[in-house]
Amino acid sequence: MPVAELPTQDVRHPAAVRWLHWATLALVLAAFALVLARELFDGGPWRALLMQVHRLAGVAVIGLALARIGVRQRVELASTGVTALPMRLAAGAVHLALYGLLIGLPLLGWALTSARGQPVALPFGLLLPPLIERDLDLADTLEFWHEAAAWTLAALVGLHAAAAVFHHRVLGDATLVAMLPAGRSRS
Ligand code: HEM
Numbered sequence: 001m002p003v004a005e006l007p008t009q010d011v012r013h014p015a016a017v018r019w020l021h022w023a024t025l026a027l028v029l030a031a032f033a034l035v036l037a038r039e040l041f042d043g044g045p046w047r048a049l050l051m052q053v054h055r056l057a058g059v060a061v062i063g064l065a066l067a068r069i070g071v072r073q074r075v076e077l078a079s080t081g082v083t084a085l086p087m088r089l090a091a092g093a094v095h096l097a098l099y100g101l102l103i104g105l106p107l108l109g110w111a112l113t114s115a116r117g118q119p120v121a122l123p124f125g126l127l128l129p130p131l132i133e134r135d136l137d138l139a140d141t142l143e144f145w146h147e148a149a150a151w152t153l154a155a156l157v158g159l160h161a162a163a164a165v166f167h168h169r170v171l172g173d174a175t176l177v178a179m180l181p182a183g184r185s186r187s
């Protein structure tokens with residue numbers, strides 16, 4: 001049956017698109033939780049470990065965003081029955097901003113870490129190269145922009161999730177269902 005004729009509950013985007021989408025959400029939530037959980041510790045190894053894993057989760061977000069862009073070049077999304085041009089344009093603009101933040105926000109964190117003269121450690125003792133030279137004044141500026149970008153991302157994700165629920169509950173189209181992780185893709 002062509003995708004356009006499937007009942008709403010059977011429409012699914014390709015599996016790679018869906019899994020990369022929800023894996024990104026998991027990593028972004030982890031990055032927030034890890035950095036905010038540092039407030040529970042005054043100092044010492046736990047605080048440092050949480051920051052280390054925060055950086056790792058954040059850098060992995062860049063990898064997932066690049067993988068998503070690669071996948072989106074190769075596969076078509078399923079048709080979800082949304083035809084109104086203003087709605088499609090608004091969704092496209094939010095998705096573009098989300099992609100920009102998924103890459104820009106971690107890069108700001110990486111640059112901020114380099115400007116503090118600290119390394120970004122990967123597993124197995126590997127280190128990422130510094131993005132910029134050590135400069136503590138610049139580090140303060142980058143910290144401001146990194147945090148501002150993080151809270152902008154949080155606000156945009158809130159709007160994006162609310163729009164998904166609106167599509168599902170009010171408009172009754174397949175927008176949300178098509179992105180759910182469970183279920184087989186038929187396109
Ligand atoms: C999606 C990815 C990321 C998110 C959502 C995120 C979020 C945040 C947030 C909300 C803060 C402020 C924490 C607070 O107010 O105490 C923060 C601070 C920070 N982040 Fe990230 N971040 C991400 C990626 C990264 C990456 C990739 C790095 C480094 C490689 C990094 C390094 C830092 C550093 C050094 C701070 C300052 C911590 C401090 O000394 O207070 N972040 N991040």
Ligand code: HEM
Pocket residue numbers: 017021024025028068072080091095096098099102157160161162164165175176177179
């Ligand atoms: C870090 C959090 C999130 C990010 C960065 C994000 C990003 C994106 C992006 C870029 C797209 C466009 C499709 C693609 O390229 O894969 C998308 C689609 C979608 N997202 Fe999210 N998303 C997040 C969280 C959520 C949450 C929490 C929900 C639902 C409660 C959600 C529901 C959807 C739906 C339903 C679509 C399909 C939209 C359409 O067909 O127009 N997303 N998301």
